[in-house]
Amino acid sequence: MAKILQIILLLFIFGIVAAIPIMLNNASFTGASSLGAGGASTAQLVNGVQEIKIHASTSGYSPSAFTVKKGIPVKLLFSADKYAGCGTQLIIPDFGVNVIASEGQEVPVQFTPNQEGVFAYRCSMNMFKGKMTVVA
Ligand SMILES: [Cu+2]
Known part of the structure; x- marks a missing residue:
């Protein structure tokens, strides 16, 4: 036994x-994926503009990482859930992006990444985070 x-x-x-x-x-x-709601993405080229959708939920940004090409305008389409809190704001300090999504709507913001590297995006209180990679 x-x-x-x-x-x-x-x-x-x-x-x-x-x-x-x-x-x-x-x-x-x-x-x-602990950076945010998760997922990595690559911007889609639409009429000479790199489009990327970012959505904020209570668990963070989705995607929490994306890649764009240097020198081509980027159009962010930012939206947020009602209860995403300060995540309804998206800031990319290095490129002067600072946008607030009103409920249920996509807010477009455009900028041109003029340098390669990895750049952080975040909410107003630095709780939600993501990374934008700019490649040549
Ligand atoms: Cu926050």
């Missing part, structure tokens, strides 16, 4: 050890 318990215990421990890499994988995945 004791042997059987021992085998069950060993199987149980082996199960935990086998599960660790899976758990770690999931943890790093969650870490990547």
Whole structure:
């Protein structure tokens, strides 16, 4: 009887050890999206303008990361949920973007990224965050 318990215990421990890499994988995945509501996106070129939609919910911005090309005008279409709090505001300090979405409406804001790099966007209280990557 004791042997059987021992085998069950060993199987149980082996199960935990086998599960660790899976758990770690999931943890790093969650870490990547902790910036905001999640998701990465690439702007779509529409009539010579790079369009990107950003939506704020109570859990952050979606996408929380996007990529645009340098030197081509970017049109942000920003919208927010009613209860997104200070997330209804979107600020990209490096490009002078500061926009507030009124309920249920997309607010457009346009700027041209003139330098490469990774630039933060955030709410007015710096709680919701995202990253805009500008590539050549
Ligand atoms: Cu905030």
